[in-house]
Amino acid sequence: MKLAPRLSLYFAIVVITSVTSLAGCSHSAAGAKTAFRSGNNDASLPRVQSENGRHRFIVDNKPFLILGAQTNNSANYSAALADVWPVVEKMQANTLSIPVAWEQIEPQEGQFDFSFLDTLIAEAAAHNVRLNLLWFATWKNNAPHYAPSWVKLDNQRFPRVITKDGKMLNSLSPLGKETLAADKRAFMQLMSYLRDNDPAHRVIMVQVENEVGTYGSKRDFSAMANTQFNAQVPAKLREAMNLPAGSWQQVFQEDADEFFHAWHIATYVEEIAQAGKQIKNLPMNVNVALRNPFTPGDGYSMGGPTDNVIDLWKIAAPSIDMISPDIYFRDFKTVARVLELYSRPDNPLFVAEIGNAEGYARYFFQTLGEQGIGFAPFGMDYTDYANFPLGAKAVNDEVINAFAENYRLFAPMAEAWAALSYKHPVWGFAEPDSEKSEDVWNAKGSGDDTASDNEKDKEGARFTQTADLGKWNAEVTYGREMFWINPPTGNDPASGGAAIIKLSENEFLVTAFRARVTFVPSDELKGTPTMIERVEEGHFEGQKWVFERVWNGDQTDWGLNFTSRPHVLKVKMATYRR
Secondary structure, eight states: OOHHHHHHHTHHHHHHHHTOOSTTOOOOOTTOSSOOOOOOOOTTOOEEEEETTEEEEEETTEEEOEEEEEOOGGGOSGGGGGGTHHHHHHHTOSEEEEEEEHHHHOSBTTBOOOHHHHHHHHHHHHTTOEEEEEEEEEEETTBOTTSOHHHHTOTTTSOEEEOTTSOEEEEEOTTOHHHHHHHHHHHHHHHHHHHHHOTTOOEEEEEEEESOSBSSOSSOOSHHHHHHHTSBOOHHHHHHHTOOSSBHHHHHGGGHHHHHHHHHHHHHHHHHHHHHHHHOOOOEEEEEEOOOSSSOTTOSOBTSOOGGGHHHHHHHOTTOOEEEEEEOOOSHHHHHHHHHHHOBTTBOOEEEEEOOSGGGTTHHHHHHHTTOSEEEEBOOSSSSOOOTTTSOSSOOHHHHHHHHHHHHHHGGGHHHHHHHHHHSOEEEEEOOOSSOOOOOTTOOOOOSOSSOHHHHTSTTGGGEEEEEOSSEEEEEEOSOOSSSOOOOOOOSSOOOEEEEEEEETTEEEEEEESEEEEEEEOGGGTTSOEEEEEEEEEEEETTEEEEEEEEOTHHHHTBEEEOSSOOEEEEEEEEOOO
């Protein structure tokens, strides 16, 4: 049987499990070399707030939208930071995601070195940038490359995954008790350092591990793992999912291997996260090496929180505040589906990584439309590395500006946007592809069917998107002159985007780049005279709207035309009697 439909049946139970308060959790820190004291009574701690299935990130007791940038993997040394800050500044990013490696802080067992963090936190404060630390430890993209040598060279104490045919993979087994104990001790030392040395909370979030999972095997088939596999499915999982008793094979049948592996990785991550939160209760996430949601196959990283096991992960790892997609699919259809899958009532959407090629920038708007709390393109530094073809061939001004223009638009209203999208409906639009996207490695696209066969015959249909906002509908089109009604032809390359917040039944906040946005009456207003009552352009100071001018005449007769220059509009629609 396939588990995904059954998981959906018990979604309500999963939500209750995943949002249980952590305040009463306890975890023994036995074995750690330091007597840790609680650091969780500070009311100014960064946190995630959730209400009625909506989410917002809070920093300094104010709503916060993560306008992020992630460095390349090997930028996590003081000498490399000079190549990081110039890009962060050009992007106008407010948050830097950067690795902290286990091998870096504990090169010898029990001997810790946090000198890099001393430098990083001080320089981040000087640049007025927040930090999201990425804990590269047991897993970094499947492998233990960032574990210390005393871990990755001792296969007896820290065992690796064994395939079904007896081959050893370079992926540590989640069933290794010594591995978990050592990783957890180091993570607790990291969180203790943050508690004692970062009172201003320059670090606002910590990612636990990096793209957990295993390539090349659905699970560990070692004797140790097989014993666990043949045992009963844990009661916690069975009760949450209303499943019968039995072994993993009996309960999950053809999905048993993958879900067994996912459960044990998730519970491993949970133990680390829970131990860290007992020391300093910062928001924590895990990032995902995605599978294609339409044609997954079986070549993806098994055991991570891919879309078919998100619910299982929510049960196993309630201390994880968000499961965050790493998006390297280029095509509109696949990206849209990924954003939908990871934006859930029990999961704030944070795009922890996305490719840094220019075409990815438009998905910032679509992320906001899924009520996303943040966005962070990968590889944003001058350290002379590029992960092409997943990202850009080089980090230059053209690449940086594709993301910087979004951040320049939203930086002045980030607090207001985070506050408003928490209370009001929001929509986001990204321009569809102008042609079929190129397939890349394990980030293959999902076909060129942005518009249906019939729609493709209609002039401009491919570059027209609509949304039902209630009494009013929105139409977003791309590649049009500002004046008159010529059909949209798209931008070259595809780069348009728009975002709308519904402030009241007739009032909307809207902004966009390289798009025309038109508000029209919905079917319920059929036969009723309608009009644009007022369009204000303005800006926000904190959460206060500041009026600048009124748009009218040519500026509204042919829709609201947004160029490459930032504009933020407040639109009021109206009906009137004949």
